[in-house]
Amino acid sequence: MIGYTISRLLQAIPILILVSLMAFGIIYLIPGDAATVIGGPSATAEDLAQIRANLGLDQPLYMQIVTFYTNLFQGDLGRSLMLGIPVTEAIIQRSPITIGVAIYSLVITIVLGLVTGIIAALNHNRWIDQAATIFALIGVSLPNFWLALVLIVLFSVQLGWLPTGGYIPFTTDPWGWLRTTTLPALSLALLQAGLLTRITRSTMLEVLSQDYIRTARAKGLSEWVVVGKHALANVMMPVVTVLGLILSVLLSGSIVIESIFGVPGIGALLGNAISSRDYPMIQGGLLFVTAALLLLNIVVDVLYTWLDPRIRVGGGK
Known part of the structure; x- marks a missing residue:
C-alpha cells in the first residue's frame, strides 16, 4: 500500500509540471500586449510599465521562467491584481x-x-x-x-x-x-x-x-x-x-x-x-485546483486498493 501510494504521488509530478507550464503560458496567450489588455484603454504609460514590472514581463523569457518556478517552489503564487493580496x-x-x-x-x-x-x-x-x-x-x-x-x-x-x-x-x-x-x-x-x-x-x-x-x-x-x-x-x-x-x-x-x-x-x-483579467490569480487558482484534484484521485485510488485487497497495482499492498 505504501509503495503504491508513493508510486501514484510520483506519477502526479509530470502532470503538475505540465499544468504549471500551462499556467505560466496563460499570460502569453493574450492577443497583443498583456499589460495593455490588463490595464485597459485608459491606462497610462506609467501604469503599463508598472503592470509589466509586477508581472515580470520586463524581464527576458528565461528569467521569467526561473522566477516563476523559484517562487512556485517557495509557495509564492504572486500577488492578486484584483485584491492586492498574495494569491496564496x-x-x-x-x-x-x-x-x-x-x-x-x-x-x-x-x-x-x-x-x-x-x-x-x-x-x-x-x-x-x-x-x-x-x-x-x-x-x-x-x-x-x-x-x-x-x-x-x-x-x-x-x-x-x-x-x-x-x-x-x-x-x-x-x-x-x-x-x-x-x-x-x-x-x-x-x-x-x-x-x-x-x-x-x-x-x-x-x-x-x-x-x-x-x-x-x-x-x-x-x-x-x-x-x-x-x-x-x-x-x-x-x-x-x-x-x-x-x-x-x-x-x-x-x-x-x-x-x-x-x-x-x-x-x-x-x-x-x-x-x-487577474492573471496571477488565474494562474494560482489553476495550479491549486489541479493539485487538489490530483490529490483527490490519489486518495480514491488508494482507498479502492485498500477496500479490495485482491487488487495489486504497481506492487502496492
Missing part, C-alpha cells in the same frame, strides 16, 4: 468555504444516489425503478446553472424557505451556514446523484444475481441482512471510484454555482479573476 493568502482564505460546500454536496449525493439506486434495484421493473431511472436521466442531463435558477425560484421566491444567496460562516452561525449553503449544495448534488443512482442500481442488480446472494436467501436470512451485509459491501467498491469523479465535478462546478449564489469560495474567486 486569498486561496487559503477561500478554500475552506468551497471544501465545506463540496462536502455538503457530496453527503447529499451519497444519500440520494445510494438510497435511490438500492431501492430501484430491489424493485426492478416496477414503477419505483422506472421513477428512479427517470430521476437519473434527468440528473445527468440538466446543466447545474439552470437547476440553480429553478431552485432559487422554487425555494426562495415561491416558498421563501431559503435565501437566494449570500454566505454565513459555520463558525459564526451553524444554522445560518446551513441555510445559505443548502441551495448551492443541492444545485451541485442533484445532478451527480443521478449518476450515482445509475451506477448503484446497475451494480446492485448485478450483485443480487450472484450465487452467494441466492445462497444467503436460501439460508433464511432476512432481506435487510442480505442487502446490508452481503450485497452492499460489494456495491461500494465501484461506487467509491465514481465518488472520486463526482467530487472532482463538484469542485470544478463550484465556479458557476458560487457565482450564482454569491458564495465567496474558490469558484467565485476564479470567476471574478477571469472577468477582471
Whole structure:
C-alpha cells in the first residue's frame, strides 16, 4: 500500500509540471500586449510599465521562467491584481468555504444516489425503478446553472424557505451556514446523484444475481441482512471510484454555482479573476485546483486498493 501510494504521488509530478507550464503560458496567450489588455484603454504609460514590472514581463523569457518556478517552489503564487493580496493568502482564505460546500454536496449525493439506486434495484421493473431511472436521466442531463435558477425560484421566491444567496460562516452561525449553503449544495448534488443512482442500481442488480446472494436467501436470512451485509459491501467498491469523479465535478462546478449564489469560495474567486483579467490569480487558482484534484484521485485510488485487497497495482499492498 505504501509503495503504491508513493508510486501514484510520483506519477502526479509530470502532470503538475505540465499544468504549471500551462499556467505560466496563460499570460502569453493574450492577443497583443498583456499589460495593455490588463490595464485597459485608459491606462497610462506609467501604469503599463508598472503592470509589466509586477508581472515580470520586463524581464527576458528565461528569467521569467526561473522566477516563476523559484517562487512556485517557495509557495509564492504572486500577488492578486484584483485584491492586492498574495494569491496564496486569498486561496487559503477561500478554500475552506468551497471544501465545506463540496462536502455538503457530496453527503447529499451519497444519500440520494445510494438510497435511490438500492431501492430501484430491489424493485426492478416496477414503477419505483422506472421513477428512479427517470430521476437519473434527468440528473445527468440538466446543466447545474439552470437547476440553480429553478431552485432559487422554487425555494426562495415561491416558498421563501431559503435565501437566494449570500454566505454565513459555520463558525459564526451553524444554522445560518446551513441555510445559505443548502441551495448551492443541492444545485451541485442533484445532478451527480443521478449518476450515482445509475451506477448503484446497475451494480446492485448485478450483485443480487450472484450465487452467494441466492445462497444467503436460501439460508433464511432476512432481506435487510442480505442487502446490508452481503450485497452492499460489494456495491461500494465501484461506487467509491465514481465518488472520486463526482467530487472532482463538484469542485470544478463550484465556479458557476458560487457565482450564482454569491458564495465567496474558490469558484467565485476564479470567476471574478477571469472577468477582471487577474492573471496571477488565474494562474494560482489553476495550479491549486489541479493539485487538489490530483490529490483527490490519489486518495480514491488508494482507498479502492485498500477496500479490495485482491487488487495489486504497481506492487502496492
